Amino acid sequence: MNSKGYKSKIKLNDTVILSDQDGLQSITVQPGESVQSRNGVFLHSDMLGKEYGSKMWSNKGKTYRWALHPTPELWTLSLPHRTQILYTPNISLITSLLELIPGTSVCESGTGSGSLSHAIARTIAPTGHLYTYDFHAERVQQANDEFTAHGLSELVTCQCRDVCREGFNVENYVTAIFLDLPNPWEVIPHCPKSFSPGYSRIVSFSPCVEQIQKSCIALRESGFIDIQMHECLSQQLQVSSCRITEARLDESTDKREERHVLSVVPRLCMPSHTGYLLSASYIKCNVHDL
Ligand SMILES: C[S@@+](CC[C@H](N)C(=O)[O-])C[C@H]1O[C@@H](n2cnc3c(N)ncnc32)[C@H](O)[C@@H]1O
Numbered sequence: 001m002n003s004k005g006y007k008s009k010i011k012l013n014d015t016v017i018l019s020d021q022d023g024l025q026s027i028t029v030q031p032g033e034s035v036q037s038r039n040g041v042f043l044h045s046d047m048l049g050k051e052y053g054s055k056m057w058s059n060k061g062k063t064y065r066w067a068l069h070p071t072p073e074l075w076t077l078s079l080p081h082r083t084q085i086l087y088t089p090n091i092s093l094i095t096s097l098l099e100l101i102p103g104t105s106v107c108e109s110g111t112g113s114g115s116l117s118h119a120i121a122r123t124i125a126p127t128g129h130l131y132t133y134d135f136h137a138e139r140v141q142q143a144n145d146e147f148t149a150h151g152l153s154e155l156v157t158c159q160c161r162d163v164c165r166e167g168f169n170v171e172n173y174v175t176a177i178f179l180d181l182p183n184p185w186e187v188i189p190h191c192p193k194s195f196s197p198g199y200s201r202i203v204s205f206s207p208c209v210e211q212i213q214k215s216c217i218a219l220r221e222s223g224f225i226d227i228q229m230h231e232c233l234s235q236q237l238q239v240s241s242c243r244i245t246e247a248r249l250d251e252s253t254d255k256r257e258e259r260h261v262l263s264v265v266p267r268l269c270m271p272s273h274t275g276y277l278l279s280a281s282y283i284k285c286n287v288h289d290l
Contacts, residue, residue: 001070001118002151003125010047010054010067015149017074018042018056018065026070026078028149039063070150072119079146082139085115086180086205089234090274095123097203097230097279098176102128105174107194109133109163110181114143120178121147121155130155131170135162163187168194179204184211185218192222197286207275215278224280231276236267 010016010029018025018035027035027044035042040058042065047056052069068074073088086094094116100106100123111117111134120130134140140160147156161169164183167190168174175198177191184204191202202224204215212229219227242263245256 001072001075001122003121003155004151006052006069008051010050010052012048013149015070015075016047016052017068017070017078019068019074020063020065024074024078026075026080035065037063072122075118075150076115079113079115080142081113082142083110083112085113087115087271087274088119089271090205090232090277091116091119093230093232093277094178094203094205095119097277098178098201100124100128100176102126104128104176105131105170105196106176106178107131107133107168107170107174107191108178108180109161109168109187110135111139111143111158112180113139114146114158116178116180117143117147117156117158118150118152121152125155128155129157131168131174132156132158133161133163133168134158135160163190167191170194172196175200177202182211183214185214188215188218188224189222192282192284195282195284197284200282200284202280202282204278205275206278207273209276212276212278219278219280224282226279226281228279229276230279231273233270233272235270237264238267239264 012029014029016027016029029044029047033044037058039062040060042056042058047067054067055064056067057064076088102124104124105128106120111132117130117132137160140158144158147153164186171193173196174194175196206212216227240263241260243258244261245258
């Protein structure tokens with residue numbers, strides 16, 4: 001997640017993701033701090049100097065957790081929520097619809113809890129830049145603290161701004177814009193001035209189809225082309241080993257045979273609708289080409 005790559009050893013003030021069968025927990029390694037569990041205490045000081053990926057035993061030696069290096073995917077599952085957030089299935093589709101690659105410059109609003117921002121920063125590193133905006137000052141402060149703590153401050157500029165009223169303070173520069181706002185159609189008319197000359201992409205996430213309808217109208221009126229709508233429904237398949245009993249039909253006896261087989265079945269519960277992703281392209285003529 002760090003703009004300079006992965007560290008090998010845990011140091012003071014690092015963000016570490018502790019993982020066990022019950023889930024993930026993110027901590028900032030501090031002197032004198034600890035994590036309590038039913039079967040003992042994990043001292044932060046025990047983690048210092050250990051390799052990322054180490055098994056950390058509790059003080060009673062009864063239970064352990066893996067100490068993992070943060071990645072955008074682990075951070076999304078363990079970050080402190082200030083808002084609703086985007087999860088990895090939507091994030092992966094957003095990244096590809098925006099056509100992000102290392103070096104892309106991107107505008108995003110709102111920053112919210114920074115879940116998507118971390119994934120964008122990792123994708124556009126080491127030479128791209130993310131300009132992310134939220135009109136909630138406290139959220140901007142918290143997001144900036146986290147970007148700094150995660151070594152992303154060179155890749156991300158996070159500012160307090162009402163983008164629906166003022167648009168983005170970046171002109172002729174970015175090739176991708178992402179919106180996760182209650183009223184994206186208000187910011188869409190501001191977007192073309194932020195795009196660099198040539199081909200650019202926009203994606204907007206909205207839970208309700210009425211928001212999509214208004215955004216589609218705004219996209220058409222602002223000169224966007226290739227407008228498409230997507231819904232990301234990710235179905236996980238569960239692979240497990242099970243025993244089945246088969247009747248031996250070729251014999252007169254009722255002898256049955258037990259076999260171990262691998263079964264692949266969809267999980268019984270699956271995340272359903274989260275939102276719609278509206279995507280479009282914009283082509284900006286270079287004045288010299290006219
Ligand atoms: C659902 S959250 C975004 C979550 C983010 N995508 C994530 O994955 O963590 C929406 C954010 O948009 C911000 N917002 C709403 N209207 C805004 C506006 N006009 N200008 C800037 N930010 C705005 C809110 O303060 C909120 O933090």
